[in-house]
Amino acid sequence: MKYSTSPTPSRSNSSLTGMYRTTSPLPPPANYRTDCMSATSKSYKYLRRFIKFDQMDFEYALWQMLYLFxxxxxxxxxxxxRKQTKSQFARDDPAFLVLLVGCLCVTSIGFAWVLSLGxxxxxxxxxxxxxxxxxxxxMVVATLLWFIANRYLRSSATDIDVEWGYAFDVHLNAFFPPLILLHFIQLFFYHHLISQDWIISTLIGNTIWLAALSYYIYITFxxxxxxxxLRNxxxxxVTLxxxxxxxxxxxxxxxNLSVSLMYFYHYRVL
Known part of the structure; x- marks a missing residue:
């Protein structure tokens, strides 16, 4: 379901409240913002919270990871x-990225064991x-999609730009399910099944890849x-x-794409 664009700063508080009520069933919060921070201010606020773990909502980030599946x-x-209440789509809490990096650290240990790395x-x-x-x-994918969205998908040139930070958040969201499928679940079946020279091995390995890429494309969409x-x-x-x-x-x-991935990872660190 799509919502109307957020109100512009030039409108009165009463009209803002009215518009909020037409786009959300919830009452406008007391700290409803009628101004937008610059991209630099948003980035500074986001990065500053990296060193303040007590201010990160890890429980909510875990909820998001579960529901991405x-x-x-x-x-x-x-x-x-968040756009309605904080005037931005992008996350202002780095907890999701911190947990994602933590998952990468854990799954990398599994990969190191499977690849027999020192x-x-x-x-x-x-x-x-x-x-x-x-x-x-x-960052490359987010920048490309951010450029395409702002250049070709906006309804009109006067519409609000898509935030680059939000484009990167979309990538992180879409990256998590493939990470679990390819870097975690796959490892349990690799040596005894997927790595074998059997037709069923190729079928299972490539099907995991199909599921991972489909997740990434659908969540990005x-x-x-x-x-x-945004239109169209x-x-x-179309990439599906x-x-x-x-x-x-x-x-x-x-x-067998899974075997090729293992070869690529192994020789990249030699």
Missing amino acids: ISPKKVYRDFNY FGQSILFLLYVVFVDCILCG LGYNVIPN TRIIL PLVFLSYVVTLIIRW
Whole structure:
């Protein structure tokens, strides 16, 4: 369900309250903000909270991680509510990112065991996964989608820009389910089943990849679809048939993607 755009600062408080009540069933909070912080101020506030663990809501971040698996739409309803109350879609609490990095650390230990890596190689592997695979690649993807959304998907040039911080949050949301599927669940079946030269091994390994990529695309779509001033966001879902077609091709040629991933990870840290 989409909501109307948030009120602009130039409108009166009464009109703001009226608009809030037309877009949300909840009463406007006492600290409802009618101004928007600059991107620099938002970034500073977000980064400053990294060293204040007592101010992070880890319980709520865990709730979001759970619902990204079972009902991603509920997570994005909260992003809409944040826009109504705090004048921004992006998170102002880094707890989700902290927990995500923690999950990467835990799953990297499992990968190091599966790949038989030494201590130094395990540390290098962890650095690659956190800072390259998750953060750097995420920044590239977020920047690309942020540019496309603002340049081609906005209803009009006068509409409010999509926040880059929110684009990065969408990436983090979409990254979590594939992380659990590829970096955690898959490890339990790799040596005894997925790594074997059997047709069923390729089927199971590539099906896990299909599920992971489908999660990423669908959650990314939900993230941009929830923004009221964007149109034609369903174009993101066009990549799903392409992913499924690639999945079928890999089965036909018996290319086990999971084994290729393991080879890539292993030789990257040698």
